[in-house]
Amino acid sequence: MLLAISCAGPLPRAERIVFFGDSITEEGNSPGGYVDLIRNAMQNTGNVTVTGAGVSGDRVPDLLERLENDVMSHRPTTVVIYIGINDVWHKALGLGGTPPDTFETGLRNIVRQIADTGARVILCTPSVVGEKYDGTNPLDPELDRYAAITRGIAKSMGCGLCDLRAIFLLHLGQFNPDNRDTGILTRDGVHLNGRGNTLVAESLLLLLSPASAGTRRDDVEH
Numbered sequence: 439m440l441l442a443i444s445c446a447g448p449l450p451r452a453e454r455i456v457f458f459g460d461s462i463t464e465e466g467n468s469p470g471g472y473v474d475l476i477r478n479a480m481q482n483t484g485n486v487t488v489t490g491a492g493v494s495g496d497r498v499p500d501l502l503e504r505l506e507n508d509v510m511s512h513r514p515t516t517v518v519i520y521i522g523i524n525d526v527w528h529k530a531l532g533l534g535g536t537p538p539d540t541f542e543t544g545l546r547n548i549v550r551q552i553a554d555t556g557a558r559v560i561l562c563t564p565s566v567v568g569e570k571y572d573g574t575n576p577l578d579p580e581l582d583r584y585a586a587i588t589r590g591i592a593k594s595m596g597c598g599l600c601d602l603r604a605i606f607l608l609h610l611g612q613f614n615p616d617n618r619d620t621g622i623l624t625r626d627g628v629h630l631n632g633r634g635n636t637l638v639a640e641s642l643l644l645l646l647s648p649a650s651a652g653t654r655r656d657d658v659e660h
Contacts, residue, residue: 463492522564
């Protein structure tokens, strides 16, 4: 199973990485979060600046609205986009959500604008809303649908891909024998706990480290 694909081409000497997303990325910028773990891991790889640009509750349309102020203003060389959970979850909560066609059009627009500056883009598929590994979480079908859209965009637009949906399900199949709906990688079925933040950080570091530029991984072991 192909879980992570890096963008082709070497990293620039001065790397400016922006992590763009929702509350998972907002929390990930705090001590022990995945953005913070990546920042610490890359301290010795050269001139690297890591910026967290996560806002709680955000969906793809929200990212599009704040793209200029929160991402482009940093003149990024790499943008990691981890989005899609609220686009699905908010619909189930009666808070709107994002229709699939709007999700795809908006995400393609975001990728296009970033790529036009010469920066590389790494897309992450939405991970989980509920941690049962056997497909019985209520929103699994919709998350699978939006993850497939994200994979398709990455393939057609030449983005890097970190397939967190597949990575999480693989991990849960191995380490959630009781098929619990929370407490393995998340504290509430969505937001990452320490183990979840470590898994996301390790998965993304495979794509962000200079040694990985232009390579592809056919598996991720944890």
